[in-house]
Amino acid sequence: MTAFFQSLGLPFEAAWLIATIAGILLIALPLMLSVAMVIYVDRKIWAAMALRRGPNVVGPLGLLQSFADGLKVFLQETIVPTAANKGIFLIGPIVTFTVTLLAWAVVPFNSGAILADINVGLLYVLAISSLGVYGTIMAGWASNSKYPFFSAMRASAQMISYEVSIGFILLCVVLWADSFNLGTIVEAQKGHVFGILNGFGFNPLLFPMWVLFLISGLAETQRAPFDLTEAESELVAGYQTEYSSMSFALFWLGEYGNVLLMCALNATLFWGGYLPPLDWAPLYVVPGIIWFLLKTAFFFFVFSWVKATVPRYRYDQLMRLGWKVFLPMSLLFVFMVSGYLMLTRYGA
Amino acid sequence: MIQLLAFYLFAALVVASGLLVILARNPVHSVLWLILAFFNAAGLMILIGAEFIAMLLVIVYVGAVAVLFLFVVMMLDIDFATLRAGLVKNFPLGLSIALILLAELVLGLGANSAGVLHLGVADGNAAPLAGAPNIEAIGAVLYSRYLFLFEAAGVVLLVAMIGAIVLTHRERGGIKPQNISKQVARRPEEATVNTQPEVGKGVSL
Numbered sequence: 416m417t418a419f420f421q422s423l424g425l426p427f428e429a430a431w432l433i434a435t436i437a438g439i440l441l442i443a444l445p446l447m448l449s450v451a452m453v454i455y456v457d458r459k460i461w462a463a464m465a466l467r468r469g470p471n472v473v474g475p476l477g478l479l480q481s482f483a484d485g486l487k488v489f490l491q492e493t494i495v496p497t498a499a500n501k502g503i504f505l506i507g508p509i510v511t512f513t514v515t516l517l518a519w520a521v522v523p524f525n526s527g528a529i530l531a532d533i534n535v536g537l538l539y540v541l542a543i544s545s546l547g548v549y550g551t552i553m554a555g556w557a558s559n560s561k562y563p564f565f566s567a568m569r570a571s572a573q574m575i576s577y578e579v580s581i582g583f584i585l586l587c588v589v590l591w592a593d594s595f596n597l598g599t600i601v602e603a604q605k606g607h608v609f610g611i612l613n614g615f616g617f618n619p620l621l622f623p624m625w626v627l628f629l630i631s632g633l634a635e636t637q638r639a640p641f642d643l644t645e646a647e648s649e650l651v652a653g654y655q656t657e658y659s660s661m662s663f664a665l666f667w668l669g670e671y672g673n674v675l676l677m678c679a680l681n682a683t684l685f686w687g688g689y690l691p692p693l694d695w696a697p698l699y700v701v702p703g704i705i706w707f708l709l710k711t712a713f714f715f716f717v718f719s720w721v722k723a724t725v726p727r728y729r730y731d732q733l734m735r736l737g738w739k740v741f742l743p744m745s746l747l748f749v750f751m752v753s754g755y756l757m758l759t760r761y762g763a
Numbered sequence: 764m765i766q767l768l769a770f771y772l773f774a775a776l777v778v779a780s781g782l783l784v785i786l787a788r789n790p791v792h793s794v795l796w797l798i799l800a801f802f803n804a805a806g807l808m809i810l811i812g813a814e815f816i817a818m819l820l821v822i823v824y825v826g827a828v829a830v831l832f833l834f835v836v837m838m839l840d841i842d843f844a845t846l847r848a849g850l851v852k853n854f855p856l857g858l859s860i861a862l863i864l865l866a867e868l869v870l871g872l873g874a875n876s877a878g879v880l881h882l883g884v885a886d887g888n889a890a891p892l893a894g895a896p897n898i899e900a901i902g903a904v905l906y907s908r909y910l911f912l913f914e915a916a917g918v919v920l921l922v923a924m925i926g927a928i929v930l931t932h933r934e935r936g937g938i939k940p941q942n943i944s945k946q947v948a949r950r951p952e953e954a955t956v957n958t959q960p961e962v963g964k965g966v967s968l
């Protein structure tokens with residue numbers, strides 16, 4: 416895009432600046448719109464599985480429900496509790512929201528359609544997603560109230576526990592793709608199994624890793640059944656108990672943005688990203704971004720499905736699953752994948 | 764131009780947040796400033812082209828170490844009076860450490876202006892790999908030349924981890940931990956017993 420603005424007669428710096436800002440807006444604005452729609456979809460799916468109607472009043476089929484909710488919180492008063500640590504209390508939701516947007520910079524939407532095509536793309540995603548917990552911790556501590564504080568404690572322990580196994584799972588993908596760049600990882604999945612199936616997920620050695628990644632993703636985004644940070648039966652509303660108005664909405668947007676990112680990562684790392692599922696010429700007629708969005712939407716459905724059907728874990732069970740099941744399993748698979756690659760690709 | 768601006772932005776923020784780490788009254792604020800300092804240091808790393816180190820800095824220090832710091836500091840019962848009470852007593856110690864650091868800085872700058880030391884290039888073995896990304900370059904050195912040191916570091920960390928577990932783990936009696944595999948393996952036939960006790964006689968299960 417920089418080249419396009421340079422062809423309009425702008426110097427390089429100005430063209431780069433405009434192109435980057437345009438790229439950021441091209442990702443952030445549709446993302447916000449899709450977060451609004453995805454909240455609606457989540458509520459509809461959840462309602463359908465509970466044999467309810469779900470939102471159906473505002474707009475046709477209730478499609479505008481999220482916008483009505485957004486307008487409502489926008490018009491509310493922002494309340495800062497007197498005992499709260501004011502600065503950090505207000506920074507918390509901003510951190511959550513910003514971090515959500517940041518990670519999308521390295522997601523490949525189509526072949527070459529990637530805002531920051533950096534060598535360490537996957538590490539960047541890991542680094543940014545590990546920042547996400549700060550919003551929760553800051554909110555929980557600054558609220559100066561016991562339930563948000565418990566929630567912040569839970570969130571930090573939970574995030575650290577599951578990031579360890581996510582790191583090992585991603586290592587398997589990186590070993591196979593031979594790169595940390597997300598675009599290269601997608602290209603490496605072309606015809607991965609039998610030269611016809613696009614996606615690491617079809618590989619029997621990597622499929623279990625995908626299952627672990629999906630579950631760790633649920634824990635990492637604090638979705639049900641791992642939503643202990645906002646377990647309403649124990650902690651009122653968790654870290655967001657004291658929040659109102661837009662500061663509350665930012666948490667909401669950030670949370671769903673993170674869920675969408677996890678879905679996009681599932682699609683990108685294991686199921687071929689913008690590639691069609693089969694390496695068959697007619698399927699390439701459909702633009703890559705459609706495949707990417709379809710896969711992301713499918714994984715979002717899986718996330719909603721889990722939320723609607725699986726009961727919440729107890730905290731010690733969550734910790735046990737992370738440290739005693741996922742960590743050894745992902746470590747074992749790192750050994751198996753690297754051993755297999757050593758024998759086949761690198762000739763013992 | 765953009766790089767220069769970014770450099771001064773990151774550098775100024777590192778220095779400012781570093782200062783605020785020690786000036787902030789509230790320990791939680793200190794940790795948050797420390798996180799900002801780490802983050803901006805990562806920005807500086809990216810500017811010199813060490814993107815791998817930058818990402819590691821964010822993942823390890825910001826994402827894990829600082830979270831644990833925050834975790835511990837948040838649970839402290841902060842009494843501001845006792846925090847400041849030690850100032851007079853510890854002032855000479857702090858001053859001497861500051862003087863030593865200043866002397867090291869001056870020495871380092873002096874040595875640098877006297878002529879840069881080319882570490883690792885002397886025998887020509889560790890010349891930078893041209894065109895290779897950061898990760899590959901570091902991997903190529905780490906797994907060939909420094910393999911023994913790398914693995915030794917791994918063993919040291921393993922020993923430290925096991926040591927921490929052994930020191931803090933204790934077996935408590937009188938608790939009934941959940942045995943999930945046992946629970947899952949239970950079947951109705953073996954879990955329930957059908958008895959017909961006589962009236963007034965208990966039954967032991």
